[in-house]
Amino acid sequence: MVALHEKLRVVFLACTVLFGVATASQAAGFPDRALTLVVPFSPGGGHDFTARLLASKLDSYLGQQVIVINKPGADGMIGAQYVARSKPDGYTLVMSSPAETVIAPFLYKNMSYDPGKDLSPVTLVGITxxxxxxxxxxxxxxxxxxxxxxxxxxxxxxxxxxxxxxxxxxxxxxxxxxxxxxxxxxxxxxxxxxxxxxxxxxxxxxxxxxxxxxxxxxxxxxxxxxxxxxxxxxxxxxxxxxxxTAGAGAVDVVQWMGLFAPAGTPKAIIDKLNTAFAKVLHDPAVRKTMIGQGVDPVGNSVADFSKYLKQESRKYAALVKESGISAK
Missing domain, CATH: 3.40.190.10 (Periplasmic binding protein-like II)
Known part of the structure; x- marks a missing residue:
């Protein structure tokens, strides 16, 4: 029995090593084809403008074209769900907003995806x-x-x-x-x-x-x-x-644009994406264009974006409860 356990342990370790090697190899060659950036809203909005601006610059840092597609509907959830169900290889991303990531879980009892479990944060792109x-x-x-x-x-x-x-x-x-x-x-x-x-x-x-x-x-x-x-x-x-406004209390609500990949995307690929987007977002010409359109560029770390999402989730949990708004 001990011998069997030892054999299983060796097999498990071997599989772990092979998986790590495969993942590292996959990340090293990433990307080797075009990427898709999903905007979960109709054309003409801030998310669409920002996504297309960044896509036009990212090929210089990624070496591959980034194609922007719009998948509007269900308050942004159709596009987010599409990416959440995509292969976690870094080639399908979503430029999301608070609505379908940190607000929807407090509005909908039966969502088709769980933002916290099915989407991996990459970076906070901008705030408007x-x-x-x-x-x-x-x-x-x-x-x-x-x-x-x-x-x-x-x-x-x-x-x-x-x-x-x-x-x-x-x-x-x-x-x-x-x-x-x-x-x-x-x-x-x-x-x-x-x-x-x-x-x-x-x-x-x-x-x-x-x-x-x-x-x-x-x-x-x-x-x-x-x-x-x-x-x-x-x-x-x-x-x-x-x-x-006289008689009104303080309100501090902003619209932000966050980049997410499907959950399970290898960390090395997430890091590559984070680095590429950060470089674009810190480009002086890009920053000037974004600010001129009313968007403050960010491009922070994965850890900082994850912390920001937790803060936003707490804020909107209270706002939704106080509002009494319910989804049909």
Whole structure:
């Protein structure tokens, strides 16, 4: 019996060594073909813009083309699920947001994937403020004026968001609850379509990341009532925060872009991806372009991104509970 145990132990050790050698060999040759970067939202939003910008630069660091595809739907969960179920070899990645990674687990009882178990963090790509935007024809110009307008026109004001339970919806829900008003959320498949409908006057307001707003705001085609940070931004000093509204408490909600690979992707490959994306995100020209579009580039370590995700998860657990928002 002892001899059998010894033989099994030797076999196990041999398999472990062979697996380690195979994994190291796989990582050494990575990548040897094009990569796919999934954006779980429609074209035209901040995630789409950022993904395509980075993809155009990554071939210099990875030696392979990065192809961006959009898989919108189910508040970002369709794209995230697609990657979670992909082969864990580093060739299929997702540029995710808070909605489908740290918020959805508190909204949906039966998700088709578990973000914490089925996706591996690679790096925090960037952060963009959430802006409450309006069509220029909409009378209110500040959140204070908006509160007064909604109270004078109850049940008539709609606003667009990238989806149910998104950080953008939770930010407006905070305004609703703290000021005693109620606006109706109109969910879209991304910030791009929501922004376009505000431009067209289909909805008067939208809560979206600043990235798709910047060019229209600069041209005066949209107005920004406030951002959802708890302090004004250095590069948007004249735009007030929602927290400055009389009678409202502090709110600090941002939209971020995080890179994930399927769980089980070898650490050596995760590290290669992290290094490549960090180099692109610290490129001065890339940083200038991203900041010009309202996105602050990050490109941190896997450990730091994982720590950030835990902090975000705790924050949104409380926000979702307080909001009373539930997914159908």
């Amino acid at each position: 403020p959430i802006a409450l935007i309006a069509n220029p024809s909409f009378p209110p110009n500040t959140v204070t004026e908006l509160v007064a307008y909604v109270k004078a026109h109850p049940g008539t004001v709609n606003y667009g968001t990238p989806g149910v339970g998104s950080a953008q919806q939770l930010a407006v829900d905070w305004i609703d609850r703290s000021t005693g008003i109620k606006m109706l959320d109109v969910p879209y498949k991304g910030a791009g379509p929501a922004t376009l409908d505000v431009l067209a006057g289909q909805v008067p307001l939208a809560s979206v990341g600043m990235a798709p707003v910047m060019p229209h705001w600069k041209e005066g085609k949209l107005k920004v009532l406030a951002i959802m940070d708890n302090k004004r931004l250095k590069w948007l000093p004249d735009v007030p925060t929602a927290s400055e």
